[in-house]
Amino acid sequence: MFLYFGFAMVAVVVFYVYRVITTSSGSDFHDNSIDAFIVEDTGLDKNISKSRTNRYQQDYLTEGRQVLILYGTEYGCSEEIAKLLYDRLKRLNSDNEDIPLQPRVINVRDYALIDFQREHVTFVVISTSGDGVPPSDAVDFCSYVKDTDIPGMSRCKFSVLALGDSNYPQFCKVGRFIHERFIEMGGECVVPQTDVDMEDWTVINKWLDSVVHCLTTMYIPSQLDYIQHGSITVEDHYSRKTPFLATLKVKLPLTKMSTGDDKETIHCEFDITGSGLAWQPGDALGIYPENNPSEVEALLDAMKCSGEEVVPVPSWVYQTGIKSPDVQPLSVILRRFFDLKSVKVDLLEALLGHNKNEVELKKLDLLLQDGVSKSNTQLHQYLEHREVADVLQDFSSHQLPWKQILANLKCLQPRYYSIASSSKTDSNMVSIAAAVIRYTTLGKPRTGVTTTFLQDRCIVGDTCPVFVSHNIGFHLPADTRWPLILIGPGTGLAPFMAFIQERAMEMSQMRPGQQFGEIRLYFGCQHREKDFLYRHQLESWDQAGIISLRTAFSRDQAHKVYVQHLIHEDAVHIWRMLDQENAHIYVCGDAKHMARDVHVTLTKVIKGQGHMSQKEAELYLQNLEQNCARYQKDVWVI
Numbered sequence: 001m002f003l004y005f006g007f008a009m010v011a012v013v014v015f016y017v018y019r020v021i022t023t024s025s026g027s028d029f030h031d032n033s034i035d036a037f038i039v040e041d042t043g044l045d046k047n048i049s050k051s052r053t054n055r056y057q058q059d060y061l062t063e064g065r066q067v068l069i070l071y072g073t074e075y076g077c078s079e080e081i082a083k084l085l086y087d088r089l090k091r092l093n094s095d096n097e098d099i100p101l102q103p104r105v106i107n108v109r110d111y112a113l114i115d116f117q118r119e120h121v122t123f124v125v126i127s128t129s130g131d132g133v134p135p136s137d138a139v140d141f142c143s144y145v146k147d148t149d150i151p152g153m154s155r156c157k158f159s160v161l162a163l164g165d166s167n168y169p170q171f172c173k174v175g176r177f178i179h180e181r182f183i184e185m186g187g188e189c190v191v192p193q194t195d196v197d198m199e200d201w202t203v204i205n206k207w208l209d210s211v212v213h214c215l216t217t218m219y220i221p222s223q224l225d226y227i228q229h230g231s232i233t234v235e236d237h238y239s240r241k242t243p244f245l246a247t248l249k250v251k252l253p254l255t256k257m258s259t260g261d262d263k264e265t266i267h268c269e270f271d272i273t274g275s276g277l278a279w280q281p282g283d284a285l286g287i288y289p290e291n292n293p294s295e296v297e298a299l300l301d302a303m304k305c306s307g308e309e310v311v312p313v314p315s316w317v318y319q320t321g322i323k324s325p326d327v328q329p330l331s332v333i334l335r336r337f338f339d340l341k342s343v344k345v346d347l348l349e350a351l352l353g354h355n356k357n358e359v360e361l362k363k364l365d366l367l368l369q370d371g372v373s374k375s376n377t378q379l380h381q382y383l384e385h386r387e388v389a390d391v392l393q394d395f396s397s398h399q400l401p402w403k404q405i406l407a408n409l410k411c412l413q414p415r416y417y418s419i420a421s422s423s424k425t426d427s428n429m430v431s432i433a434a435a436v437i438r439y440t441t442l443g444k445p446r447t448g449v450t451t452t453f454l455q456d457r458c459i460v461g462d463t464c465p466v467f468v469s470h471n472i473g474f475h476l477p478a479d480t481r482w483p484l485i486l487i488g489p490g491t492g493l494a495p496f497m498a499f500i501q502e503r504a505m506e507m508s509q510m511r512p513g514q515q516f517g518e519i520r521l522y523f524g525c526q527h528r529e530k531d532f533l534y535r536h537q538l539e540s541w542d543q544a545g546i547i548s549l550r551t552a553f554s555r556d557q558a559h560k561v562y563v564q565h566l567i568h569e570d571a572v573h574i575w576r577m578l579d580q581e582n583a584h585i586y587v588c589g590d591a592k593h594m595a596r597d598v599h600v601t602l603t604k605v606i607k608g609q610g611h612m613s614q615k616e617a618e619l620y621l622q623n624l625e626q627n628c629a630r631y632q633k634d635v636w637v638i
């Protein structure tokens with residue numbers, strides 16, 4: 001079995017990577033009318049209110065052919081697919097007089113309720129997060145699958161749908177791992193294990209079709225349900241589905257801006273007193289934003305709506321505990337709950353079905369003729385630069401009814417920011433650093449939803465729905481003697497602010513005999529005078545001997561200097577820390593360039609200083625990462 005359980009040592013999520021292109025399940029099993037959208041809840045079922053029933057976890061009182069659908073998700077897509085599968089299996093029953101199929105959808109977090117000896121067929125939909133780690137809720141399940149020969153698995157028929165993104169080196173690692181282990185335990189794979197790259201719905205739908213087809217012919221013995229669905233976890237603490245309304249207490253610029261091209265980064269502090277939210281350095285804060293009102297206006301214009309149309313609040317929206325009306329004006333619904341930026345291919349399909357204008361029909365046909373997969377570069381390039389309002393403007397000759405437009409929008413997701421403060425310093429205040437995103441496409445100014453929400457639309461004293469996302473593979477080592485090599489250019493510095501604050505606090509309360517290893521911080525940005533984030537704090541920690549600060553200002557001299565150049569300069573020192581002092585390396589920030597270049601440089605350092613071959617140096621680093629939890633990454637692809 002491959003070396004998988006690098007959980008403890010590899011990265012997890014910081015920022016939600018904004019996906020420009022998202023598609024959804026085909027209209028073959030989606031009723032796209034607004035009433036179906038709202039009443040039947042075709043999207044994520046985020047409603048966890050105890051008083052409302054969860055149709056995906058109903059108790060079956062009569063015998064039936066049970067099908068277990070397990071999901072593990074960080075951002076909700078796997079959950080959505082699991083529920084779509086459930087819906088399709090339920091629909092099979094209406095065509096079939098036979099013993100009913102009894103699907104049940106369970107988050108792998110609740111795996112302890114499952115007796116695999118009583119399961120005959122199991123489908124798993126699971127994503128990979130961080131740098132090849134399971135979603136936070138799925139960590140225990142994956143450890144269980146790794147460490148246990150699950151009784152009953154040898155009789156179980158199964159299939160795994162692995163969600164991922166091929167931009168990450170550990171593509172679909174978690175789903176592939178589950179598949180391998182189920183096979184090792186003697187399970188029978190009934191639909192080939194399938195990798196899904198960037199929520200490619202062509203692939204997802206194909207897998208769903210194969211699963212449904214397979215179940216129509218498969219023998220599944222009839223039995224009574226053994227799971228009491230009432231015992232399935234109901235989250236009653238503050239979480240993604242039930243965020244806490246935190247008050248923005250502090251907002252400060254971290255950069256100096258003199259031209260429009262200068263970086264704009266802000267520091268925000270939220271008061272979470274009374275929430276009971278707990279975090280460790282390395283964890284992230286999830287924030288639910290609101291859309292820019294001018295973008296809502298632009299969309300309303302394109303929808304030919306006033307914004308006063310009354311719309312039922314979708315059942316999947318997050319709950320803050322404050323009773324809100326069951327219906328809201330369309331303008332409010334769009335501002336708070338729908339993604340106005342990423343365009344679902346479903347919307348183009350709906351436009352195609354409705355349009356009568358020959359030129360527009362031809363254009364839509366061209367875009368959609370090669371399907372929705374990643375290989376349809378024409379479609380993806382088109383969507384990459386367009387928001388929902390742009391698409392509606394492009395195909396405006398026959399107005400699609402607004403309810404149909406709404407039914408083809410994606411829900412607004414929370415965004416994640418590394419927490420930049422230690423709860424040991426103040427457990428009621430949580431800080432983040434956010435780079436404000438503004439850019440231009442098609443000659444139109446565009447904005448990042450959450451960062452401009454915080455910068456332009458939130459004032460001190462306002463509240464925002466927040467929750468903590470635990471980052472299991474990116475935490476400080478338990479022993480304070482072990483030195484830290486922290487590499488975090490730009491906002492990659494944020495989690496290290498929490499790391500250092502925590503260590504500084506521990507140093508100030510040092511116990512007799514307690515020792516502290518060196519904390520060596522590599523920070524980089526363009527200009528010392530403009531975007532040296534937390535400069536005064538870092539310099540004062542450096543002067544106090546709490547950290548050794550190394551800075552790379554890429555544009556302050558004729559030639560570019562980046563953090564990896566400093567690491568190379570410090571080769572002797574770094575090698576001593578690694579070889580003799582049990583140093584732990586942490587990397588946070590851009591995965592594609594920075595983390596890759598840092599990795600290459602570290603390999604060179606190990607090769608040169610450790611007198612190793614290239615292969616030996618690579619294995620050394622791999623061992624630190626996968627077996628020792630001494631090389632941890634918290635990286636993202638922009």
Ligand SMILES: Cc1cc2nc3c(=O)[nH]c(=O)nc-3n(C[C@H](O)[C@H](O)[C@H](O)COP(=O)(O)O)c2cc1C
Binds near residue numbers: 014075
């Ligand atoms: C911060 C971050 C890290 C990710 N890391 C990986 C990874 O290591 N390997 C991979 O295949 N996909 C990775 N992904 C992609 C997710 O698996 C993909 O977006 C998936 O569709 C999410 O499914 P979910 O919504 O069910 O969690 C990552 C995504 C994010 C935002």
